[in-house]
Amino acid sequence: MPNTNFEQKLSQFKTYLKKMKSYDEAIGLMYWDMRTGAPKKGIAIRSEVVGVLSGELFRMSVSDEMGEMLGYLSEPEQLNKLSHIEQRSVTECKKDYDRSKRIPAQKYEEYVVLTSQAESVWEEAKEEADFAKFRPYLEKIVATNLEFIDLWGYKGHKYNTLLDMYEPDMTVAKLDQVFGALREKVVPLLAAIQDSPHQPNTGFLKQTFNKEQQKTFSLFILKQMGYDFEAGRLDETVHPFATGLNPGDVRITTRYVLNDVNSALFGTIHEGGHALYEQNISPDLVGTPLATGASMGIHESQSRFWENMIGRSRPFWNRYYGDLQKAFPSQLDAVSVDDYYKATNEVRPSLIRTEADELTYNLHIMVRYEIEKELFSEQVRVSDLPEVWNQKYRDYLGIAPTNNGEGVLQDVHWAGGSFGYFPSYALGNMYAAQIRRTIRQELPDFDSLVEGGNLLPIRDWLTEKIYRHGKSLTPAEIITQVTGEELNPDYLVQYFNDKFGELYKL
Amino acid sequence: MPNTNFEQKLSQFKTYLKKMKSYDEAIGLMYWDMRTGAPKKGIAIRSEVVGVLSGELFRMSVSDEMGEMLGYLSEPEQLNKLSHIEQRSVTECKKDYDRSKRIPAQKYEEYVVLTSQAESVWEEAKEEADFAKFRPYLEKIVATNLEFIDLWGYKGHKYNTLLDMYEPDMTVAKLDQVFGALREKVVPLLAAIQDSPHQPNTGFLKQTFNKEQQKTFSLFILKQMGYDFEAGRLDETVHPFATGLNPGDVRITTRYVLNDVNSALFGTIHEGGHALYEQNISPDLVGTPLATGASMGIHESQSRFWENMIGRSRPFWNRYYGDLQKAFPSQLDAVSVDDYYKATNEVRPSLIRTEADELTYNLHIMVRYEIEKELFSEQVRVSDLPEVWNQKYRDYLGIAPTNNGEGVLQDVHWAGGSFGYFPSYALGNMYAAQIRRTIRQELPDFDSLVEGGNLLPIRDWLTEKIYRHGKSLTPAEIITQVTGEELNPDYLVQYFNDKFGELYKL
Incomplete structure (x- = not known):
C-alpha cells in the first residue's frame, strides 16, 4: 500500500521538522538571553551550550534520515500529493540539505572557527582602525567562500550563489539594473538637496x-x-x-x-x-x-x-x-x-551606514554591493579594499573616511562571512x-x-x-x-x- | 593496546556528558524564562519545545551508546583507573541508566502525561477544596509508583527507593529515628512556647x-x-x-x-x-x-x-x-x-507548610513523611488521606484544617509524583x-x-x-x-x- 508509506514518511518528516524548529527556538532564546541580561561569568559555558545545540541542529539538517525523507518526498509522484506548505517545506529543506552536503564537514567546521575568530579580531581592528590586522582573516574568509561557491555551483556570476542565501533568486543582473536606476536618480537628488537653502534646524x-x-x-x-x-x-x-x-x-x-x-x-x-x-x-x-x-x-x-x-x-x-x-x-x-x-x-551624506538618513542609506549599500561583486569576480583583492572603499565613498557620497575604522572596517558582516547580505537593506x-x-x-x-x-x-x-x-x-x-x-x-x-x-x- | 581503548571510551563518555549538560542548561533557561517573563501567547509552543529537548535528554541517558560506555567504564579494571570525579560520574549515570531502563518506555511516557494532567487537575481541586476531583489521579500516580518500585527493586521498605531519589542512601529506618527524636523534643517545646506569657507583638x-x-x-x-x-x-x-x-x-x-x-x-x-x-x-x-x-x-x-x-x-x-x-x-x-x-x-502552629515558622515547619514535614510511608507500605489508601491528614495535624500541631484546600491538597508535590521529596526539608x-x-x-x-x-x-x-x-x-x-x-x-x-x-x- 504505497499510500501508507507516503503518509508515514510525511508524518515522519513533519515530526522531524518540528524537532528542528524546537532546537532553533531554544538556540534563539539563548542568544536573546546572552544579549539582554545573562550574567557575564556564565557566557563562556553558555557559548559552548549554543555550540552543542547548533551542531546537533546542523547534523539533523544533513542527516541520512533527512536525505532519505527528502529523496522520497521530492519525487514528482509524491510532491504532487503534498499541500503547498508541505511542498515548500520539502524544497526549502532540500535546498539547505544539498548546499550543506556539498561542503566537507571538516572544511565547514574550520570555517565556523575562522569566522568566530575573525569577529573578535575585527572588533579590535575596528577599534584601532588597523586594516592590516584584519586582512589575513578576511582573505581566508573570501577564499573559503570562493571554494564553497565552486562546490555549490553557480549560474552566471559567482556572487549570485551568495545573494540567493538571503534573497532567493536574486541576481547580479537584477541588482545592477535596480541599483543603477536608483543611483541615477538619487545622486542628483542628493546634490539638489545639498544645494537647497532650506536646511532644517536639528x-x-x-x-x-x-x-x-x-x-x-x-x-x-x-x-x-x-x-x-x-x-x-x-x-x-x-x-x-x-x-x-x-x-x-x-x-x-x-x-x-x-x-x-x-x-x-x-x-x-x-x-x-x-x-x-x-x-x-x-x-x-x-x-x-x-x-x-x-x-x-x-x-x-x-x-x-x-x-x-x-x-x-x-x-x-x-x-x-x-x-x-x-x-x-x-x-x-x-x-x-x-x-x-x-x-x-x-x-x-555621512560615513557610517547605520547612522545614515533614509536617502543616502542606499548609497552606502551600493558601495558594499559593488565591492562584494568585484571580490567574487576576483576583480578586486582584499588588500585593495581600503583604497577601493574610500574611492567609492567619494564617488557615491562625495566624502571619504579619514581612517579605516570609520571606513572599510565599520561593519561586522564580512567578519562573519555574510557576503550577499547588504543588498537586502536597499531591496527592503x-x-x-x-x-x-x-x-x-x-x-x-x-x-x-x-x-x-x-x-x-x-x-x-x-x-x-x-x-x-x-x-x-x-x-x-x-x-x-x-x-x-x-x-x-x-x-x-x-x-x-x-x-x-x-x-x-x- | 587496551590503554588507547580506555582513553577513547573515557573521552567519548566525557563528551557525551557535556552534551547532556548542554541540553540540561538549555532546558533550565527555558523554564526560567517561562517563569520570569516569557510572553504568555508563546507558552504553548515553548512547552512543546521543552518537551522535545527533555525527551532527547532522556533518550541520551538510556541510549545504547550510554549503556555500552557505562558497561565498559564500570568494570572494576577500568573504574580503578578513573579519577574520583570520573568514578562518581560513572556511578551517577549508571544509577540513572539502570533505573530508567527498568521502566518500559511506554509506561514512562504514560506516567509523564498522567502527572502533567494531574498537576492541572490538582490546581482546580485545591482552589475548590475538592479532594474527590483529584483522588483518581492520585490513586493512579501512587499505583504507578508502586509498580515502578517493583521494577526498580527495594531494600527493606518500598519507600526507601523513593527517598533515595532525593537523598541518596536515606532510609525509613534512619528517618524514623531522627524524626522520632526530633518530634519528642519539639512537641513539648512548642507547648511551652504556647504557654509562655512572653508573646511577641507582630x-x-x-x-x-x-x-x-x-x-x-x-x-x-x-x-x-x-x-x-x-x-x-x-x-x-x-x-x-x-x-x-x-x-x-x-x-x-x-x-x-x-x-x-x-x-x-x-x-x-x-x-x-x-x-x-x-x-x-x-x-x-x-x-x-x-x-x-x-x-x-x-x-x-x-x-x-x-x-x-x-x-x-x-x-x-x-x-x-x-x-x-x-x-x-x-x-x-x-x-x-x-x-x-x-x-x-x-x-x-499553622495549617500551611510554606508559611510555617522555623520550629513547627518540621512537624508539617513529619505529617507528610508518615503519610507517604504508609501509602507505600499500603497501610493507608488514597481515599483515606483527608481524614488521615487532618488527624495527624491534630496530633502533631494541635490544629486541623477546615477544608481540604488548606489541608491535604495544599502542596503540588504529589500531583507531580514527587514522593520522598518532603523529608529533604526537615533533613535540611x-x-x-x-x-x-x-x-x-x-x-x-x-x-x-x-x-x-x-x-x-x-x-x-x-x-x-x-x-x-x-x-x-x-x-x-x-x-x-x-x-x-x-x-x-x-x-x-x-x-x-x-x-x-x-x-x-x-
Whole structure:
C-alpha cells in the first residue's frame, strides 16, 4: 500500500521538522538571553551550550534520515500529493540539505572557527582602525567562500550563489539594473538637496531626554502599531534587534541614547516592524521552516516601511507630536511639529551606514554591493579594499573616511562571512516603496488613518498580504502578488522625489 | 593496546556528558524564562519545545551508546583507573541508566502525561477544596509508583527507593529515628512556647512596604552574603526559586508582598543560600552530572542555614536592622531591634507548610513523611488521606484544617509524583544545625562576624567544606567529613531550645 508509506514518511518528516524548529527556538532564546541580561561569568559555558545545540541542529539538517525523507518526498509522484506548505517545506529543506552536503564537514567546521575568530579580531581592528590586522582573516574568509561557491555551483556570476542565501533568486543582473536606476536618480537628488537653502534646524534633537520617558513613549508607539505585548516584550541592548522565537513570542530590543530622542524611537519602530511580521505569521506554518520572513529583503521592507514611510511621515507626526511634546515639555514645547518633522528627515551624506538618513542609506549599500561583486569576480583583492572603499565613498557620497575604522572596517558582516547580505537593506527600501504605493491605492484614506492614529487597519492589510504567508511564498511571488508587478525601483525614486522635493523645496 | 581503548571510551563518555549538560542548561533557561517573563501567547509552543529537548535528554541517558560506555567504564579494571570525579560520574549515570531502563518506555511516557494532567487537575481541586476531583489521579500516580518500585527493586521498605531519589542512601529506618527524636523534643517545646506569657507583638510587620525599597534592600543583603551578581541575577516570580544553569549563571527570583516586609526578604535570603551553593561548585565538575548539590537535603540545609540560622539570628539584626529602618523609616522608626527580632521569630502552629515558622515547619514535614510511608507500605489508601491528614495535624500541631484546600491538597508535590521529596526539608534543618555547630567551633568569632556584617568568611568556609564538592560526595560523606559524625538531630533540638528558650523566656 504505497499510500501508507507516503503518509508515514510525511508524518515522519513533519515530526522531524518540528524537532528542528524546537532546537532553533531554544538556540534563539539563548542568544536573546546572552544579549539582554545573562550574567557575564556564565557566557563562556553558555557559548559552548549554543555550540552543542547548533551542531546537533546542523547534523539533523544533513542527516541520512533527512536525505532519505527528502529523496522520497521530492519525487514528482509524491510532491504532487503534498499541500503547498508541505511542498515548500520539502524544497526549502532540500535546498539547505544539498548546499550543506556539498561542503566537507571538516572544511565547514574550520570555517565556523575562522569566522568566530575573525569577529573578535575585527572588533579590535575596528577599534584601532588597523586594516592590516584584519586582512589575513578576511582573505581566508573570501577564499573559503570562493571554494564553497565552486562546490555549490553557480549560474552566471559567482556572487549570485551568495545573494540567493538571503534573497532567493536574486541576481547580479537584477541588482545592477535596480541599483543603477536608483543611483541615477538619487545622486542628483542628493546634490539638489545639498544645494537647497532650506536646511532644517536639528539642534533641539540633541538635548537630554530622560530614559524612562523615552521608554514609555516607545512602548506607547509600539502599542499604537498593534505590536502584541502578550506575544512579545521590549528589552534593552547595545545593538537593537528583533527575534521571533515563535509567533507567540517575538521579542524586540532597543537602545536609549540620552542626548538623542530619535535613536530609540525610530529604532523601536524599525524592530517593531520586523516583529509585526513575525507575530502575524499564520499558525499553519508553525513547526515548519516557513515560519519566518520570505527573505531578508522582504523582512527589511517591513521594518523600513514602519520606520520611514510611516514613522518619518508628516501625518504620523501630526498625530503623535503632541504626545512627544507632553513627554518632553521642556525640550520640545518651543519646537513646532513642522520643525520636528524636518529635522527628523534631514539628509546629509555621512560615513557610517547605520547612522545614515533614509536617502543616502542606499548609497552606502551600493558601495558594499559593488565591492562584494568585484571580490567574487576576483576583480578586486582584499588588500585593495581600503583604497577601493574610500574611492567609492567619494564617488557615491562625495566624502571619504579619514581612517579605516570609520571606513572599510565599520561593519561586522564580512567578519562573519555574510557576503550577499547588504543588498537586502536597499531591496527592503525598494520593496517598501512599491508596497506603499499599492496600500495607498487599496486603502485610499491611508494618510487619514495615520493622521488619526488608526494604524491597525494598516497592520491588518500587511498581515493579509504579506505577514501571514511567512516563507511559503518567494520574495518575487510576494511582490508580484501584492503589487501586480515585479521589483521596480521607480517607486522608491518617486517617493524620494515627493518627500524631499517638498521638504527641501526643490 | 587496551590503554588507547580506555582513553577513547573515557573521552567519548566525557563528551557525551557535556552534551547532556548542554541540553540540561538549555532546558533550565527555558523554564526560567517561562517563569520570569516569557510572553504568555508563546507558552504553548515553548512547552512543546521543552518537551522535545527533555525527551532527547532522556533518550541520551538510556541510549545504547550510554549503556555500552557505562558497561565498559564500570568494570572494576577500568573504574580503578578513573579519577574520583570520573568514578562518581560513572556511578551517577549508571544509577540513572539502570533505573530508567527498568521502566518500559511506554509506561514512562504514560506516567509523564498522567502527572502533567494531574498537576492541572490538582490546581482546580485545591482552589475548590475538592479532594474527590483529584483522588483518581492520585490513586493512579501512587499505583504507578508502586509498580515502578517493583521494577526498580527495594531494600527493606518500598519507600526507601523513593527517598533515595532525593537523598541518596536515606532510609525509613534512619528517618524514623531522627524524626522520632526530633518530634519528642519539639512537641513539648512548642507547648511551652504556647504557654509562655512572653508573646511577641507582630502587628508592625503587616504595614505597607514599598516594593522598590524592598527590592533595594534584598539586593543589598544578597551582596552582603557574597552572592556574585556577575554570575547571577534577581528577578520576580509568583513562586520564588533558584536555578543554577552553570556555576557562572545562577539565578534567583523572589516575590514582593506589599503588606509583609519579611516575605521577600527571607525568601531572597533562602534562595540566595541555594545560589551560593551553586555559584561555588568547583570548575572541575562543570560538564559532569556532579555540578549540582549533593542532595536535596544538603541543598536545603544551605538555604535554611542562611535564611534561619543567619538571617533570623540576633547578631544579624543587630547589624542590619538600622539599614532596614532607613529603608522604611515611617514603618519601623518606632520599632526596636529587639521587637523586630522577636516578631520575626514568632512561633505559632499553622495549617500551611510554606508559611510555617522555623520550629513547627518540621512537624508539617513529619505529617507528610508518615503519610507517604504508609501509602507505600499500603497501610493507608488514597481515599483515606483527608481524614488521615487532618488527624495527624491534630496530633502533631494541635490544629486541623477546615477544608481540604488548606489541608491535604495544599502542596503540588504529589500531583507531580514527587514522593520522598518532603523529608529533604526537615533533613535540611537538621543538617544545617549540625553544620552550624561545627562552623561555630572552627570560626569561634562566628557571632561577631555576623554582627559585623562580615559574612564572606562564612561563605568561604561553606565553600571549602561543602559547596565546591557539588555532588562528588554523598550527603553522608559530606556531613561526616564536615562535622565528624553522621546525621544527628540533637543539634537542631539544642539550637531550638537555646533560641526559643531565650526568646520566650522558658
